Amino acid sequence: MQLPNSLDIFKYADKSADYNFASELKDSMIDQTYLNRFDNSLSDSGLHPLTATGITIFQANVGKLCNQACKHCHVEAGPGRKEVMQKDVMEACLNILEKTDIPTIDITGGAPEMNPNFKWFVKELRNKNRHIIVRSNLTILMEPEYKNLPEFFAENKVEVVASLPYYLEQTTDRQRGSGVFNKSIETLKRLNNLGYGREGSGLVLNLVYNPAGAFLPPSQKAVETDYKRELLRRYGIAFNNLYTITNMPIGRFLNYLDASENYNAYMERLISSYNPNTASQIMCRYTLSVSWDGYLYDCDFNQMLGMRVNHGAPSNIREFDMAKLCNRRIVTGIHCYGCTAGAGSSCGGAVV
């Protein structure tokens, strides 16, 4: 793919509300050549066409608004984004959960906490006795308006999946912004004080590592051991599991790959690391993603590329059809190599 040469990733960090580079790339990303390339890999593994095996995780992206503008963000979330899920779409999500037995709802963003109806949505989900995951950037919980949310999470038994790309300040701040690491550490201490990440509390705190650059994540088990040792030794912080997540060639990370002239080498790295064992267990096979405006996608990455559920399955939440969606054919693209490289990658970390 030929990208524009004059991109400066930093100038987009604050302009995400009115500029979406990923959407410009949409047409080329779904170019047949690229589609065929991943589909060929699937064929070689006996997995083509890739189909869903059910829906056990309903992932709601409740908006692109965020208090941060991280350099690797595939959503290109930021303080200026206006796309926020309205209450009627949330109600449609709740209606679907009412009619189905999907056990887990995974709430993401942006910073999902910034959705004005976030607390209402979580309470409604709790009333429906579903397992609730909230993906938090941690720093939002230091803002005065959201400071009571850790207690709210604990009351509602929310599983917190928190971004902390590394246990060192410099590496984390380089990716997520100056001061993010120290705020994240303070929030993790607060969560620990409430019982999060502590044995026997029932309050789950999982952390997310992602590479601070154009390389694949290390072994999840190995780096989890490092995190547990270092966070305990340096800050007295405990947590349950570490998820390693591969940076996807989408959104701001794509801009970075282009600006740093790493795109081709990174894509080759992903493609040459294709692991068929991860493809058979890839998260889109058991996940359904809904966007702020109610459209359905096979994953949050397809959502950011505008690649809706297709192949005969409904692509809007108001036309939800569990039988069709449970057996749907997955929409694929070149970016799918990001989930199948090495040990694989998913919202729950490494796949194998």
Place this chain on the structure above:
Amino acid sequence: MKTYYAPEDLSKFPTVGEGAPELWKKFSEWYGAVFAEGALSEREKALIALAVAHTVQCPYCIDAYTQTCLEKGSNEEQMTEAIHVAAAIRGGASLVHGVQMKNVVKKISL
């Protein structure tokens, strides 16, 4: 040929086997076994490789093992310390030969 070293040449390494495929096969198998998890972890072996790469000053190896070290979970601080170990041994190896110089001085001096 504009330069002696080009990054894209690294991926052409297997072409070296074309003249002697049996030897290449043996090298590849041995190389793979050397870097597999054993008494030392893959991460430790990658750090050793990075340090040695700086000692032999092979740009291909430095490129490859910088990436490998990061993908095995080492960070820049650790990688920099590994290079210092290589540099210290290299510098120390020069310096310790100063004993030979001293021996010669002693032998030929009044």
